[in-house]
Amino acid sequence: QVQLVESGGGLVQPGGSLRLSCAASGIMFSIYVVGWYRQAPGKQRELVARTTPGGSTNYADSVKGRFTISRDKNTVYLQMNSLSPEDTAVYYCSAQGFAPADRYWGQGTQVTVSS
Secondary structure, three states, rough: OEEEEEEOOEEOOOOOOEEEEEEEEEEOOOEEEEEEEEOOOOOEEEEEEEEEOOEEEEOOOOOOOOOEEEEEOEEEEEEEEEOOOOHHHEEEEEOOOOOOOEEEOOOEEEEEEOO
C-alpha cells in the first residue's frame, strides 16, 4: 500500500519559517517526480515546487527565492522561509510516476501564516 505522510505544518507569524516533510512508503520513491502543491480556501490546487529523480527543480513564481524543495531516499522536504499570509493553505505532497495513473497524494498539512 502506497502512503505519503506529510508533517511539519502549523501556525507561524509573517516572516517566519516552516519545514514540511513527506515520508513515502510502498513505492520506489527515487524514480518518481515528487512535489508540493497547495490549496487555499476557494482556490484551485496549485503547484508550489517539484523535483525530478535527476534532481531538477522548478518552483512557482510566487515562492521562488523563499522556498526550497529537497529529497532523500524516501522523503521530500519543503523549506519555507519569509512566509506571508498569502502562503496560507493546505499543502499536499505528490508523487508522479511514468504513467498518468501512477500518481499518489498525501493527506495534506495545514500551513497558516498569521500574526
